[in-house]
Amino acid sequence: MNLNELGSPSGGPTRCAIGLDIGGTKIAGGVVTEAGETTQVLRIPTPREGGADAMLQALMKVIDRLRDRTPGIEAIGVGAAGMVEWPTGLIRCAPNNAYDELPLQDLLTERTGLPITVENDANAAAWAEWRFGQGANYRNGLLLTIGTGIGGGIILNDQLYRGDVGIGSEVGHIVINPEHGSLCGCGVTGCLEAQASGTALGRMGREAAAADPTGLLASLHGGPGSVTGETVFSAAEHGDPTARALFDKLGYWLGAGIASLVNIFNPEIVLIGGGLVTTRQYLFPPTQASFEQFVFAGSQRKLPLIECARLGAEAGLVGAAALALK
Amino acid sequence: MNLNELGSPSGGPTRCAIGLDIGGTKIAGGVVTEAGETTQVLRIPTPREGGADAMLQALMKVIDRLRDRTPGIEAIGVGAAGMVEWPTGLIRCAPNNAYDELPLQDLLTERTGLPITVENDANAAAWAEWRFGQGANYRNGLLLTIGTGIGGGIILNDQLYRGDVGIGSEVGHIVINPEHGSLCGCGVTGCLEAQASGTALGRMGREAAAADPTGLLASLHGGPGSVTGETVFSAAEHGDPTARALFDKLGYWLGAGIASLVNIFNPEIVLIGGGLVTTRQYLFPPTQASFEQFVFAGSQRKLPLIECARLGAEAGLVGAAALALK
Numbered sequence: 001m002n003l004n005e006l007g008s009p010s011g012g013p014t015r016c017a018i019g020l021d022i023g024g025t026k027i028a029g030g031v032v033t034e035a036g037e038t039t040q041v042l043r044i045p046t047p048r049e050g051g052a053d054a055m056l057q058a059l060m061k062v063i064d065r066l067r068d069r070t071p072g073i074e075a076i077g078v079g080a081a082g083m084v085e086w087p088t089g090l091i092r093c094a095p096n097n098a099y100d101e102l103p104l105q106d107l108l109t110e111r112t113g114l115p116i117t118v119e120n121d122a123n124a125a126a127w128a129e130w131r132f133g134q135g136a137n138y139r140n141g142l143l144l145t146i147g148t149g150i151g152g153g154i155i156l157n158d159q160l161y162r163g164d165v166g167i168g169s170e171v172g173h174i175v176i177n178p179e180h181g182s183l184c185g186c187g188v189t190g191c192l193e194a195q196a197s198g199t200a201l202g203r204m205g206r207e208a209a210a211a212d213p214t215g216l217l218a219s220l221h222g223g224p225g226s227v228t229g230e231t232v233f234s235a236a237e238h239g240d241p242t243a244r245a246l247f248d249k250l251g252y253w254l255g256a257g258i259a260s261l262v263n264i265f266n267p268e269i270v271l272i273g274g275g276l277v278t279t280r281q282y283l284f285p286p287t288q289a290s291f292e293q294f295v296f297a298g299s300q301r302k303l304p305l306i307e308c309a310r311l312g313a314e315a316g317l318v319g320a321a322a323l324a325l326k
Numbered sequence: 327m328n329l330n331e332l333g334s335p336s337g338g339p340t341r342c343a344i345g346l347d348i349g350g351t352k353i354a355g356g357v358v359t360e361a362g363e364t365t366q367v368l369r370i371p372t373p374r375e376g377g378a379d380a381m382l383q384a385l386m387k388v389i390d391r392l393r394d395r396t397p398g399i400e401a402i403g404v405g406a407a408g409m410v411e412w413p414t415g416l417i418r419c420a421p422n423n424a425y426d427e428l429p430l431q432d433l434l435t436e437r438t439g440l441p442i443t444v445e446n447d448a449n450a451a452a453w454a455e456w457r458f459g460q461g462a463n464y465r466n467g468l469l470l471t472i473g474t475g476i477g478g479g480i481i482l483n484d485q486l487y488r489g490d491v492g493i494g495s496e497v498g499h500i501v502i503n504p505e506h507g508s509l510c511g512c513g514v515t516g517c518l519e520a521q522a523s524g525t526a527l528g529r530m531g532r533e534a535a536a537a538d539p540t541g542l543l544a545s546l547h548g549g550p551g552s553v554t555g556e557t558v559f560s561a562a563e564h565g566d567p568t569a570r571a572l573f574d575k576l577g578y579w580l581g582a583g584i585a586s587l588v589n590i591f592n593p594e595i596v597l598i599g600g601g602l603v604t605t606r607q608y609l610f611p612p613t614q615a616s617f618e619q620f621v622f623a624g625s626q627r628k629l630p631l632i633e634c635a636r637l638g639a640e641a642g643l644v645g646a647a648a649l650a651l652k
Contacts, residue, residue, distance in 0.1 A: 083622075083626065083627065092623070092627060093623050093626045100626070139490065140490045156487075156489075163466065163482075163592040163593075164483075164592060164593075164594065165592070167627055168589070168590060168591050168592030169590060170589040170590065171590060173589045174500070174586035174590065175582045175583070175586045176501060176504070177503070178503075178578075179503065179506065180506060186622055186623065188619070188620050188621075191620075256501045256504045257501070259501055260502075261590075263494070263500060264480075264587075265489055266491070267489075268490065293514070294501045294504060294517075296496050296499040296517070297512065300418050
């Protein structure tokens with residue numbers, strides 16, 4: 001079906017954009033209408049080598065394929081992991097990708113002839129949740145994406161908070177355990193990402209498995225060294241108390257981090273997205289308890305709900321496209 | 327001199343307001359012109375007992391005295407320690423004062439017949455610094471006031487950030503050492519105020535003095551139990567390495583807290599105000615070093631300067647008055 005046949009609320013043709021989400025592991029691309037509907041979603045691995053050239057080639061492959069299939073694309077929005085300047089769309093650094101100082105917005109504008117918007121991936125996901133998802137009824141809120149890392153987007157008065165030049169809102173890198181914490185990929189010890197991400201869960205799982213080589217964690221997937229966050233989840237699903245205690249620990253740090261952010265922003269709602277949402281039955285109860293333990297003056301104000309984001313894995317590309325159509 | 331004789335830039339009479347700053351120890355009041363000039367400053371002790379009635383009586387005493395001396399007061403601005411709702415001016419809680427749920431804005435409006443603005447004290451101080459002080463050339467910044475507690479005000483795009491209902495911006499209560507930290511007056515373990523305030527300095531000083539009863543800290547002011555933040559400062563001035571190490575520790579936590587806030591807001595400048603500014607020669611170098619250690623991607627972006635606030639002890643009342651005249 002040609003998207004323009006869908007029609008828009010105003011009766012004219014449906015406006016649509018390509019949304020791209022560049023993560024550390026894969027690039028997702030899709031065509032998104034102004035109503036947030038997604039079609040033609042593609043996923044390819046993020047190039048591990050070849051730097052900016054390989055990345056650009058990969059992005060153009062996705063873009064060309066989507067444009068071939070869908071005429072009338074108006075704009076392209078990109079959500080990219082890392083520190084992205086706004087409104088220039090310069091990627092300052094991307095700890096999990098093979099490039100730095102990449103002027104992606106300029107490069108894609110040159111190659112496609114379309115208006116390009118490049119935004120931090122978690123910001124894009126937050127925008128999607130506030131336009132089309134679980135945040136739509138709230139004017140002020142936070143989205144935390146808990147996956148390999150921890151990203152975040154902040155909505156203030158119905159607008160995406162970007163700071164002065166788009167850098168900021170790095171809520172995964174607030175410092176929460178500097179003296180005794182783990183080393184983060186960003187080089188800092190004890191930031192929230194180092195304590196409460198999927199990477200942290202895998203690390204804690206390997207430590208626990210090494211400490212108990214005959215336990216379930218060690219035996220599930222080929223020895224203590226092979227334990228990942230997924231292994232810990234499997235073990236928790238099998239009722240393993242060690243694995244569940246690791247989720248308690250992860251939730252402890254996540255809840256303390258959310259408390260800090262709520263003390264600063266007093267949002268109406270906190271949404272949790274990202275891969276670890278699938279573990280919510282183990283992760284959310286200790287997160288909620290820790291949040292209530294550490295939030296300031298919790299008994300004297302209305303605390304925000306902590307809920308699951310609704311848009312799932314496509315939030316980033318939907319939000320990026322919505323920002324491009326804005 | 328009658329303030330109206332000063333004249334305003336527009337040639338008309340100078341507009342002026344009363345500014346009041348309610349702290350845990352004292353109430354300061356003064357007359358402030360629209361240009362930020364202050365006259366007639368009074369200080370009285372904050373009533374320790376008698377709850378809301380005693381507080382209101384004390385405030386009215388200051389207000390009446392100032393109005394008697396200065397005709398033409400247009401409005402009254404109050405900066406109050408604690409969690410203050412905006413724009414209602416309801417003080418939800420004030421951990422260091424003898425009242426809760428005090429509708430101060432309504433009560434003062436009734437008693438004075440003047441327009442009243444009630445704001446969090448650190449927010450008021452931040453506004454003063456951005457209108458008349460060290461922040462005047464910056465559009466985005468933070469003020470931290472380090473004294474008995476830690477307060478903060480956030481300026482985004484030249485506006486005071488208040489969140490949805492004025493609650494938030496509680497930067498002194500971000501959680502930074504939950505597992506091994508000290509208990510804060512707010513009831514939480516390991517928030518920034520518990521780790522890096524004047525109260526924290528005094529507590530660390532007493533611990534250090536108890537551990538070394540013949541050291542300088544223990545002998546300066548009548549024994550280990552009497553050590554305060556001021557004692558630690560005196561000992562540092564005498565070259566005591568123990569006291570200086572305590573400032574290093576305080577700066578370590580303060581710098582880590584500032585790193586978290588800079589990761590979220592990416593401000594152009596961070597101003598430090600409050601009583602501990604007098605100790606800056608000992609406090610600021612370790613704060614700066616810790617900030618650089620813990621900030622995200624510090625080598626890949628322009629980091630904000632960390633500087634002294636300029637307006638000193640009167641920032642709160644000046645800012646409160648300026649907000650009332652706004």
